[in-house]
Amino acid sequence: MNYYQEWAKNNKEKIKEYHKKYYSENKEKYKENAKKYFLTERARKMRSERRQKYRAEKRPYENRNLYRKEEMERGQKNKALVILKYGGVCVCCNESNKKFLTIDHINDDGKTHKDNGKTRLKGMRLYTWIIKNEFPNDLRILCFNCNIGRRNNKGECPHKEIVPC
Ligand SMILES: [Zn+2]
Ligand SMILES: [Zn+2]
Numbered sequence: 001m002n003y004y005q006e007w008a009k010n011n012k013e014k015i016k017e018y019h020k021k022y023y024s025e026n027k028e029k030y031k032e033n034a035k036k037y038f039l040t041e042r043a044r045k046m047r048s049e050r051r052q053k054y055r056a057e058k059r060p061y062e063n064r065n066l067y068r069k070e071e072m073e074r075g076q077k078n079k080a081l082v083i084l085k086y087g088g089v090c091v092c093c094n095e096s097n098k099k100f101l102t103i104d105h106i107n108d109d110g111k112t113h114k115d116n117g118k119t120r121l122k123g124m125r126l127y128t129w130i131i132k133n134e135f136p137n138d139l140r141i142l143c144f145n146c147n148i149g150r151r152n153n154k155g156e157c158p159h160k161e162i163v164p165c
Contacts (some may be wrong), residue, residue, distance in 0.1 A: 015126065015155045026161060066153060075124040075127065078124065078127040078128055078131060079098070079124070079127050081127075081131065082103070082130050082131065082135070083098060083101055083141060085135050086103075086135070086139065086140055086141045087140075087141060088141070089101075089141065090141055090142050090143035090145075090146055091104075091140050091142060092142060092143070092146040092157045092159050092160070093140055093143060093145070093146055093157075093159055095143035095145070095146075096144075100143040100144050100145070101141050101142070101143055101144075102141070102142060102143070102144055102147050103127075103130070103139055103140075103141065103142075104139065104140050104141065104146075104147055104150075105138065106138045106139065106140055106144040107138055108155070109138075120159060142157075
């Protein structure tokens with residue numbers, strides 16, 4: 001053991017303190033470097049290799065049909081839960097057949113409803129999002145008929161009032 005190693009062994013706290021201080025003073029630089037590294041080809045490759053390895057271990061390709069089935073079932077369950085929470089029927093015509101029911105954005109902001117500003121939320125991902133966000137109250141249930149009818153009738157379902165073109 002050389003002199004420095006000896007000293008380091010007896011001054012662990014001091015060294016820790018020093019690194020902490022150095023890090024907090026250079027935080028931005030560290031972050032910047034980490035960001036740069038994240039974007040390199042090497043880092044991307046490493047991430048993809050890790051992902052592949054994980055998949056091969058935990059989700060072998062032979063079972064792909066099973067996973068797909070599980071995912072579908074989970075999606076159906078989520079949809080059923082969301083529909084139940086919003087009353088279970090079309091708020092306009094009382095249609096209760098789940099196969100007809102959809103989520104309606106009361107303020108017509110469905111087109112801009114995005115996850116982290118990236119992809120538009122629809123289908124199964126919309127249901128998961130609703131659950132995660134504890135059933136926001138600017139959403140409601142409409143059946144396909146009322147949904148489309150509303151779109152073709154200037155925002156009001158033709159069940160209520162026919163708006164002349
Ligand atoms: Zn309806
Ligand atoms: Zn209607």
